[in-house]
Amino acid sequence: MKNFKVLPLTIAVASSLAAMSSFAATDADVAALEARIAELETRTETLSVNVQEQNVLPADLEVPSGIIFSGYARYGAHYSDGDNRYVQVGSTGAAVGRLGNEANGGEVQLAKLFQQDNGAKWNVVFMVDDWNNDQWGSPGGVNLKKMYAGVTNVFESQPDLYIWGGRDFHQRPQQGINDYFWMSHDGQGAGFNNLNLGGAQLDMGFVGQVDSGDGGALGNDNGKYAITSKLHGIDAGIGNLDLYANYGFASDEADTDETAWQVGAVLGLGSSNRLILRYGDGADGSAFDLMEDAQIFYGSFEGNFAVSDNFIVDYLASYKDISGDSLIATGVDEDGNATGASFSKERSEYSFIVRPQYQWNEVHSTWLEAGYAMEDYDNGDEVTGWKVTLSQNISMGGLPWSRPMLRFYTTIGDVDKDVNSFDADGQLTRINDTFDTVTFGAMFEAWW
Structure with missing residues (x-):
């Protein structure tokens, strides 16, 4: 499963098209737009990690906006x-x-990323899951699985060091x-x-x-x-x-x-x-x-x-x-x-x-x-x-x-x-x- 995926690519594409709406699109404009889409896709892959394990922010991550x-x-x-x-x-x-x-179930996660002027990058993450099953003797209901915060790029000598606290996959x-x-x-x-x-x-x-x-x-x-x-x-x-x-x-x-x-x-x-x-x-x-x-x-x-x-x-x-x-x-x-x-x-x-x-x-x-x-x-x-x-x-x-x-x-x-x-x-x-x-x-x- 993938985590930290940027907001839908269509939003970024629509924004780019809106910026170009005041003039006719030339071949150069289309090429620039295609390059922009490729860049966004690359960032999406950079932000996509397996949420079944702990999420660790890389120091060179470009922080996306929104939830x-x-x-x-x-x-x-x-x-x-x-x-x-x-x-x-x-x-x-x-x-x-x-x-x-395999039995039914799922996990839904919301995250917000922040970047300070000094380069430190933070994430605050919330997840609920539903893996209850009668054969596991579970009572049913939704559980709070994650609620934590973490930060990276806070030490110049260890830019990739990620420090976290809270409840998380571990x-x-x-x-x-x-x-x-x-x-x-x-x-x-x-x-x-x-x-x-x-x-x-x-x-x-x-x-x-x-x-x-x-x-x-x-x-x-x-x-x-x-x-x-x-x-x-x-x-x-x-x-x-x-x-x-x-x-x-x-x-x-x-x-x-x-x-x-x-x-x-x-x-x-x-x-x-x-x-x-x-x-x-x-x-x-x-x-x-x-x-x-x-x-x-x-x-x-x-x-x-x-x-x-x-x-x-x-x-x-x-x-x-x-x-x-x-x-x-x-x-x-x-x-x-x-x-x-x-x-x-x-x-x-x-x-x-x-x-x-x-x-x-x-x-x-x-x-x-x-x-x-x-x-x-x-x-x-x-x-x-x-x-x-x-x-x-x-x-x-x-x-x-x-x-x-x-x-x-x-x-x-x-x-x-x-x-x-x-x-x-x-x-x-x-x-x-x-x-x-x-x-x-x-x-x-x-x-x-």
Whole structure:
């Protein structure tokens, strides 16, 4: 999704035409207008960044006037005629693929940029989102996701240093084809980005996790905090390297004395492939997790290759290992008393996704996505799932990531479970069943 996009280009074009209305347009005038349009388009691309991660103002940004409206959304009908509405396996997002397998929701953002006479550039940003879903146990309603201010170009020796404070998206790198935030520290606090160390840049932040109630997000922290850091822009010879290191802890308000730490790395391989590695002690996707005696490793390789100018294939393979002495499920009876029944939840997770995409022209495309995922438990439990989605698309542009897009799809898949569980008395029982998914959908997806 795109952010900080200037006001519609048509306004600028109309303004230029109005300025020329007092005289007949010559070839030179038309050429000048075309050059002006190209310049505005370039500025638009400069201002367009992915709002799924933190917005950082560059020092050489030309500040636009007016309010900047941006966001991301996907909404549509998802007709389900099977046991489950979606095919869900494991804890790495849409592990069998996101196409035709994702819930509705969206984010709407308003921003205002300012520039001082001394060159400092500010932004004030507001965002609300709606990602509530009955299968996630959400109460419904709109949440305040962002409310922050930031400034850049305030130190002569560090013109690109960006300093921020408030509530914001924070350190949430995302994978696309499985819709997985493999780290996420959204919250409220303060920090800085792009401190130039020579050969690399450093980001650091101190954030508190936002508390929530029956109606959604509240204004206070919940007592869990994280110190985050990212060293990026490192030339590793074979590609660009980013390094992450985070530490999580709690105040007395959170009623826990657990801590967590987490490290990660992203290595770019060529122009279209990357390797992701992450390890956490007490942390899965976030240092806020504060999981007692749990060690979690995640590795993933993803990318795409072009078979031809019109035929592109995206792919992803991932592995996650979850271990620790505290990963024990224990049974309780109706009165809440322990029954002595238990089983281990230590496991490995695997995911494989491939998405061939054929662009017929700059409007029409056909996508086919197939995915397989498995949870392999140390105690012998197993969960497997697969999904295939065929989607016919209408989009603004001739590339796989062109948006807005209208999408008409059908999905089939199933999940096989052979796992331990507890009955109403808290005693061990066995679930051995298959849950199928058959859906038809029509939706839109856009970022702007």
